[in-house]
Amino acid sequence: MPSALPDGEPVPHDGSLPPHALDGAADRPLGFYLHVPYCATRCGYCDFNTYTATELGGSSREGYAEQAVEEIRLARRVLGDDPRPVETVFVGGGTPTLLPAADLGRMLAAVRDEFGLARNAEVTTEANPESVDPAYLAELREAGFNRVSFGMQSARPHILRVLDRTHTPGRPEECVGEARKAGFSHVNLDLIYGTPGESDEDWRASLDAALAAGPDHISAYALIVEEGTRLARRIRRGEVPMTDDDVHADRYLIAEERLTAAGLEWYEVSNWAVTGDEAARCRHNELYWTGADWWGAGPGAHSHIGGVRWWNVKHPAAYAKALAEGRSPGAGRELLTAEDRRVERILLELRLSRGCPLSLLAPQGARAAERARDEGLLEREPYEEGRAVLTLRGRLLADAVVRDLVD
Structure with a gap:
């Protein structure tokens, strides 16, 4: 955290x-x-x-x-x-x-x-x-x-x-x-x-x-x-x-x-x-x-429910005070747009062995995925089935591959 x-x-x-x-x-x-x-x-x-x-x-x-x-x-x-x-x-x-x-x-x-x-x-x-x-x-x-x-x-x-x-x-x-x-x-x-x-x-x-x-x-x-x-x-x-x-x-x-x-x-x-x-x-x-729902309890904990993300106050004393006063310990929140959630799915799901659907990619990202496949960064067979899955070499360069695919 x-x-x-x-x-x-x-x-x-x-x-x-x-x-x-x-x-x-x-x-x-x-x-x-x-x-x-x-x-x-x-x-x-x-x-x-x-x-x-x-x-x-x-x-x-x-x-x-x-x-x-x-x-x-x-x-x-x-x-x-x-x-x-x-x-x-x-x-x-x-x-x-x-x-x-x-x-x-x-x-x-x-x-x-x-x-x-x-x-x-x-x-x-x-x-x-x-x-x-x-x-x-x-x-x-x-x-x-x-x-x-x-x-x-x-x-x-x-x-x-x-x-x-x-x-x-x-x-x-x-x-x-x-x-x-x-x-x-x-x-x-x-x-x-x-x-x-x-x-x-x-x-x-x-x-x-x-x-x-x-x-x-x-x-x-x-x-x-x-x-x-x-x-x-x-x-x-x-x-x-x-x-x-x-x-x-x-x-x-x-x-x-x-x-x-x-x-x-x-x-x-x-x-x-x-x-x-x-x-x-x-x-x-x-x-x-995979962008599911979770509630994070405790100082500084982050939560996500249905595209709403929020985070609690950091210090244990401030956290205890909020709860003692009968109010949420939340310090701030953001409402994720559909585009935010699409990008986050690519960022996170590409790190999984099952990869992310190519259908999530914008046109420029789709072109980047094709190049990544040709360069040995994405597995060929899953690509043909509509998923972007990192090869071993792709895992070594995962951050760079993700940046290209979310553009």
Whole structure:
């Protein structure tokens, strides 16, 4: 959840939506994102909307679960008699597992009580490897969570130090086994490549360690150095080197080779799941990538319902104050036009292994797609069937391909 919020028009005091937002809602899945904005320490590369104990400005994480529950109740009031059960719940942060497992369970129970959960709902929480143990994981499973995502980032101690990650090397892999024993069907490990000082050997070691742990999903993200972070300042001072795009491309190819050989397949540019098992994919993220509906509860959380996108106030104290006063914590919103939604579909769906329909493209974008096919950036067979699907080379140049196709 990025720390910067866009401009936008005011959100109504009661959080109400334009009548058209629920048009056709029955045909769209509904998900919930629950943001927990607390961290024990701040990682040097992170610009998410998170707060350590010294940054809370009088607010307290002890009462946070009740605040999130209050926003879930607000969501029920705003969505009225919308009959859809919730298909996915994702608790992210920050470090959700800094809260007691009972608090996360209470937030999930509020979603279940207010909306109901679909029979096969996916319920995920992110977790810091050092903030869980077998008893905590068992309590989460008992509360109804069935998917957990651990932040591993790297298996190499010197890379973890550059990233300011505080977990012990090897602990994320142990957590996978503990989660399995607790009854979690689906487990993800997050990795980062391109950290200053990382070698190809370091990256292969991280991939091999992650695979050996036996998760059914691995996310691998190129490190993005965000302005304002400690890592950006260190690079600017010359303390650590910047990694270039060619290195990122090499690391991505290594990931594709290692993960595919181990029986995982890409379904989104940065995400791999067990081959042939759609249940191993992160369905909540697929809501984002396909423009479905989700309500984001928590400081700085973003929501989208039927072409209306809004975002909450950032600071936990301001968030708590709004809810205590009986008003929406929304800071701003925008109403997406048909053209906005068309462009966003191309931007997001092209990153998926199933691609995006060529029918979404304007004439200039269609011509660009034809060139991309001829240049080996789009798969030929899907193209002939009316879809733009990235080749491996296309994935390496995904941002450039997307820019051409949305023109």
